[in-house]
Amino acid sequence: MKWKILFVAVISLVAGAVGGGLWASNAFKKFHISKQVDVAGQTLFSAGTLAYLRLGEVTNAIAELESRTGAAIVSLAVMDQVAPVDDKTRIQRDKLLTSIKVYYQSFPFKSKDTNQNVLVSEFLSRISGRSFENNCDSSVCRLDDLRIVHEQTKLNPGSK
Numbered sequence: 001m002k003w004k005i006l007f008v009a010v011i012s013l014v015a016g017a018v019g020g021g022l023w024a025s026n027a028f029k030k031f032h033i034s035k036q037v038d039v040a041g042q043t044l045f046s047a048g049t050l051a052y053l054r055l056g057e058v059t060n061a062i063a064e065l066e067s068r069t070g071a072a073i074v075s076l077a078v079m080d081q082v083a084p085v086d087d088k089t090r091i092q093r094d095k096l097l098t099s100i101k102v103y104y105q106s107f108p109f110k111s112k113d114t115n116q117n118v119l120v121s122e123f124l125s126r127i128s129g130r131s132f133e134n135n136c137d138s139s140v141c142r143l144d145d146l147r148i149v150h151e152q153t154k155l156n157p158g159s160k
Helices: 002-054 058-082 087-106 114-125 139-155
Strands: none
Touching: 002 058, 058 087, 058 114, 087 114, 087 139
16 A cells, blocks of 8 residues: 555656646747747847938937837836846846946936836936946947036036
8 A cells, every 4th residue: 555655656746747847848938939029029129220320310210229228227117116136136237227327317318207207217316327437438438428528518618
């Protein structure tokens, strides 16, 4: 009798492991396919932006990029409120978001929805800004340098 119970228990464990493995494999395939669709969608938007640039419609390209970036930042801000990430992930995420925070200092985020404006402002306020200790030659830093010079000129109109 003990052998029968042991045999049934072992068979149940094996069946459960196989079933769990099949379920996990199926879930991974669904995630992988949805990620591929996401990346394909991004290329669709990139193609539109590239077309604007090739056609010399720089203003439209900028507006499209700013719109997509704004939507992404709003999504991140909402996700941060709903399900905050662990410290390690937050530090990595915030480091990557420093450039958009610096960009928004020159060209602030604007939405018709004032709640989104407040949400993004609060979200970005928790992200550290540009470090002036490191020499930065990126386009975002050069744009920020122009903003700083412009602000200094406004404060001291007689100096150049």
